[in-house]
Amino acid sequence: MGMDKRGTVxxxxxxxxxxxxxxxxxxxxxxxxAAITDPSQLSVWFPAVVDLNRPAGSELHFGVTAEQQRRYGMIPDPSRKPNGRMLRHEPPTILEYEWSGELLSWEITGTPEGSRLVFTNVLTDPTIANPAAAGWQAGLEVVEAQLNNHPITWNPLDRATELAANDK
Structure with a gap:
């Protein structure tokens, strides 16, 4: 498996x-x-508002972010109907959940130098692989900046759009 920043489809x-x-x-x-579960860190890069600090088996609600409301006119669900489920929650090594039919899995392994993070997103629609990869790459860039205490001076949605355009 290569170390392609864009991910491997x-x-x-x-x-x-x-x-x-x-x-x-x-x-x-x-x-x-913490970078992939803490609400204050997630709010900067994750494409939904969600509480991922829930035990396995818990229903999850992935809500619309303020930026999605502003940018795309998306409307929040006031009933907060569950649209996902926590499958595995084993801090600090495994986080796996289902979101609207997609599977998202985060595996963290300690290494002598720090950690190896493997993130896998199993898609419901194969035609969105390239834009989804761009979005996750942009999000992971923010995660890395947060971990390194670098200021976030860009918008991850703008960055995802830029990355997706480079695919064409």
Whole structure:
């Protein structure tokens, strides 16, 4: 598996399309875990408002962000109807959940240098692999900046749009 920043698109054993990202991070697993689960950190880069600090089996509600409302006119669901489920929640190593039929899996392994993060998104629609990869790459760039205490001076949605345009 290569270390392509853009991720690797592949077919799963059951014929679905997935994207996998691998990052080697000079931070302990606990710090990486916080970057992908802490609401204050998620709010900067994750494409939904959600509480991921829930036990396995919990229903999840992935809500519309303020930026999505402003930019795309998306409307929040006032009933907060569940649209996902926590499958595995094993801090600080495994986070796996379902979101509107897609599977998202985060695996963090400690290394002598810090951590190895493997993120896999199994898609419901294979035709969105390229824009989805651009979005996740943009999000992971923010995660890395947060981990390194670098200021976030860009909008991840703008960055995702830029990355997707470079695919054409």
């Amino acid at each position: 592949f077919e799963t054993e059951d014929g679905r399309t997935a994207i996998r990202f691998v990052r080697l991070l000079p931070h302990p697993p606990e710090k990486v875990w």
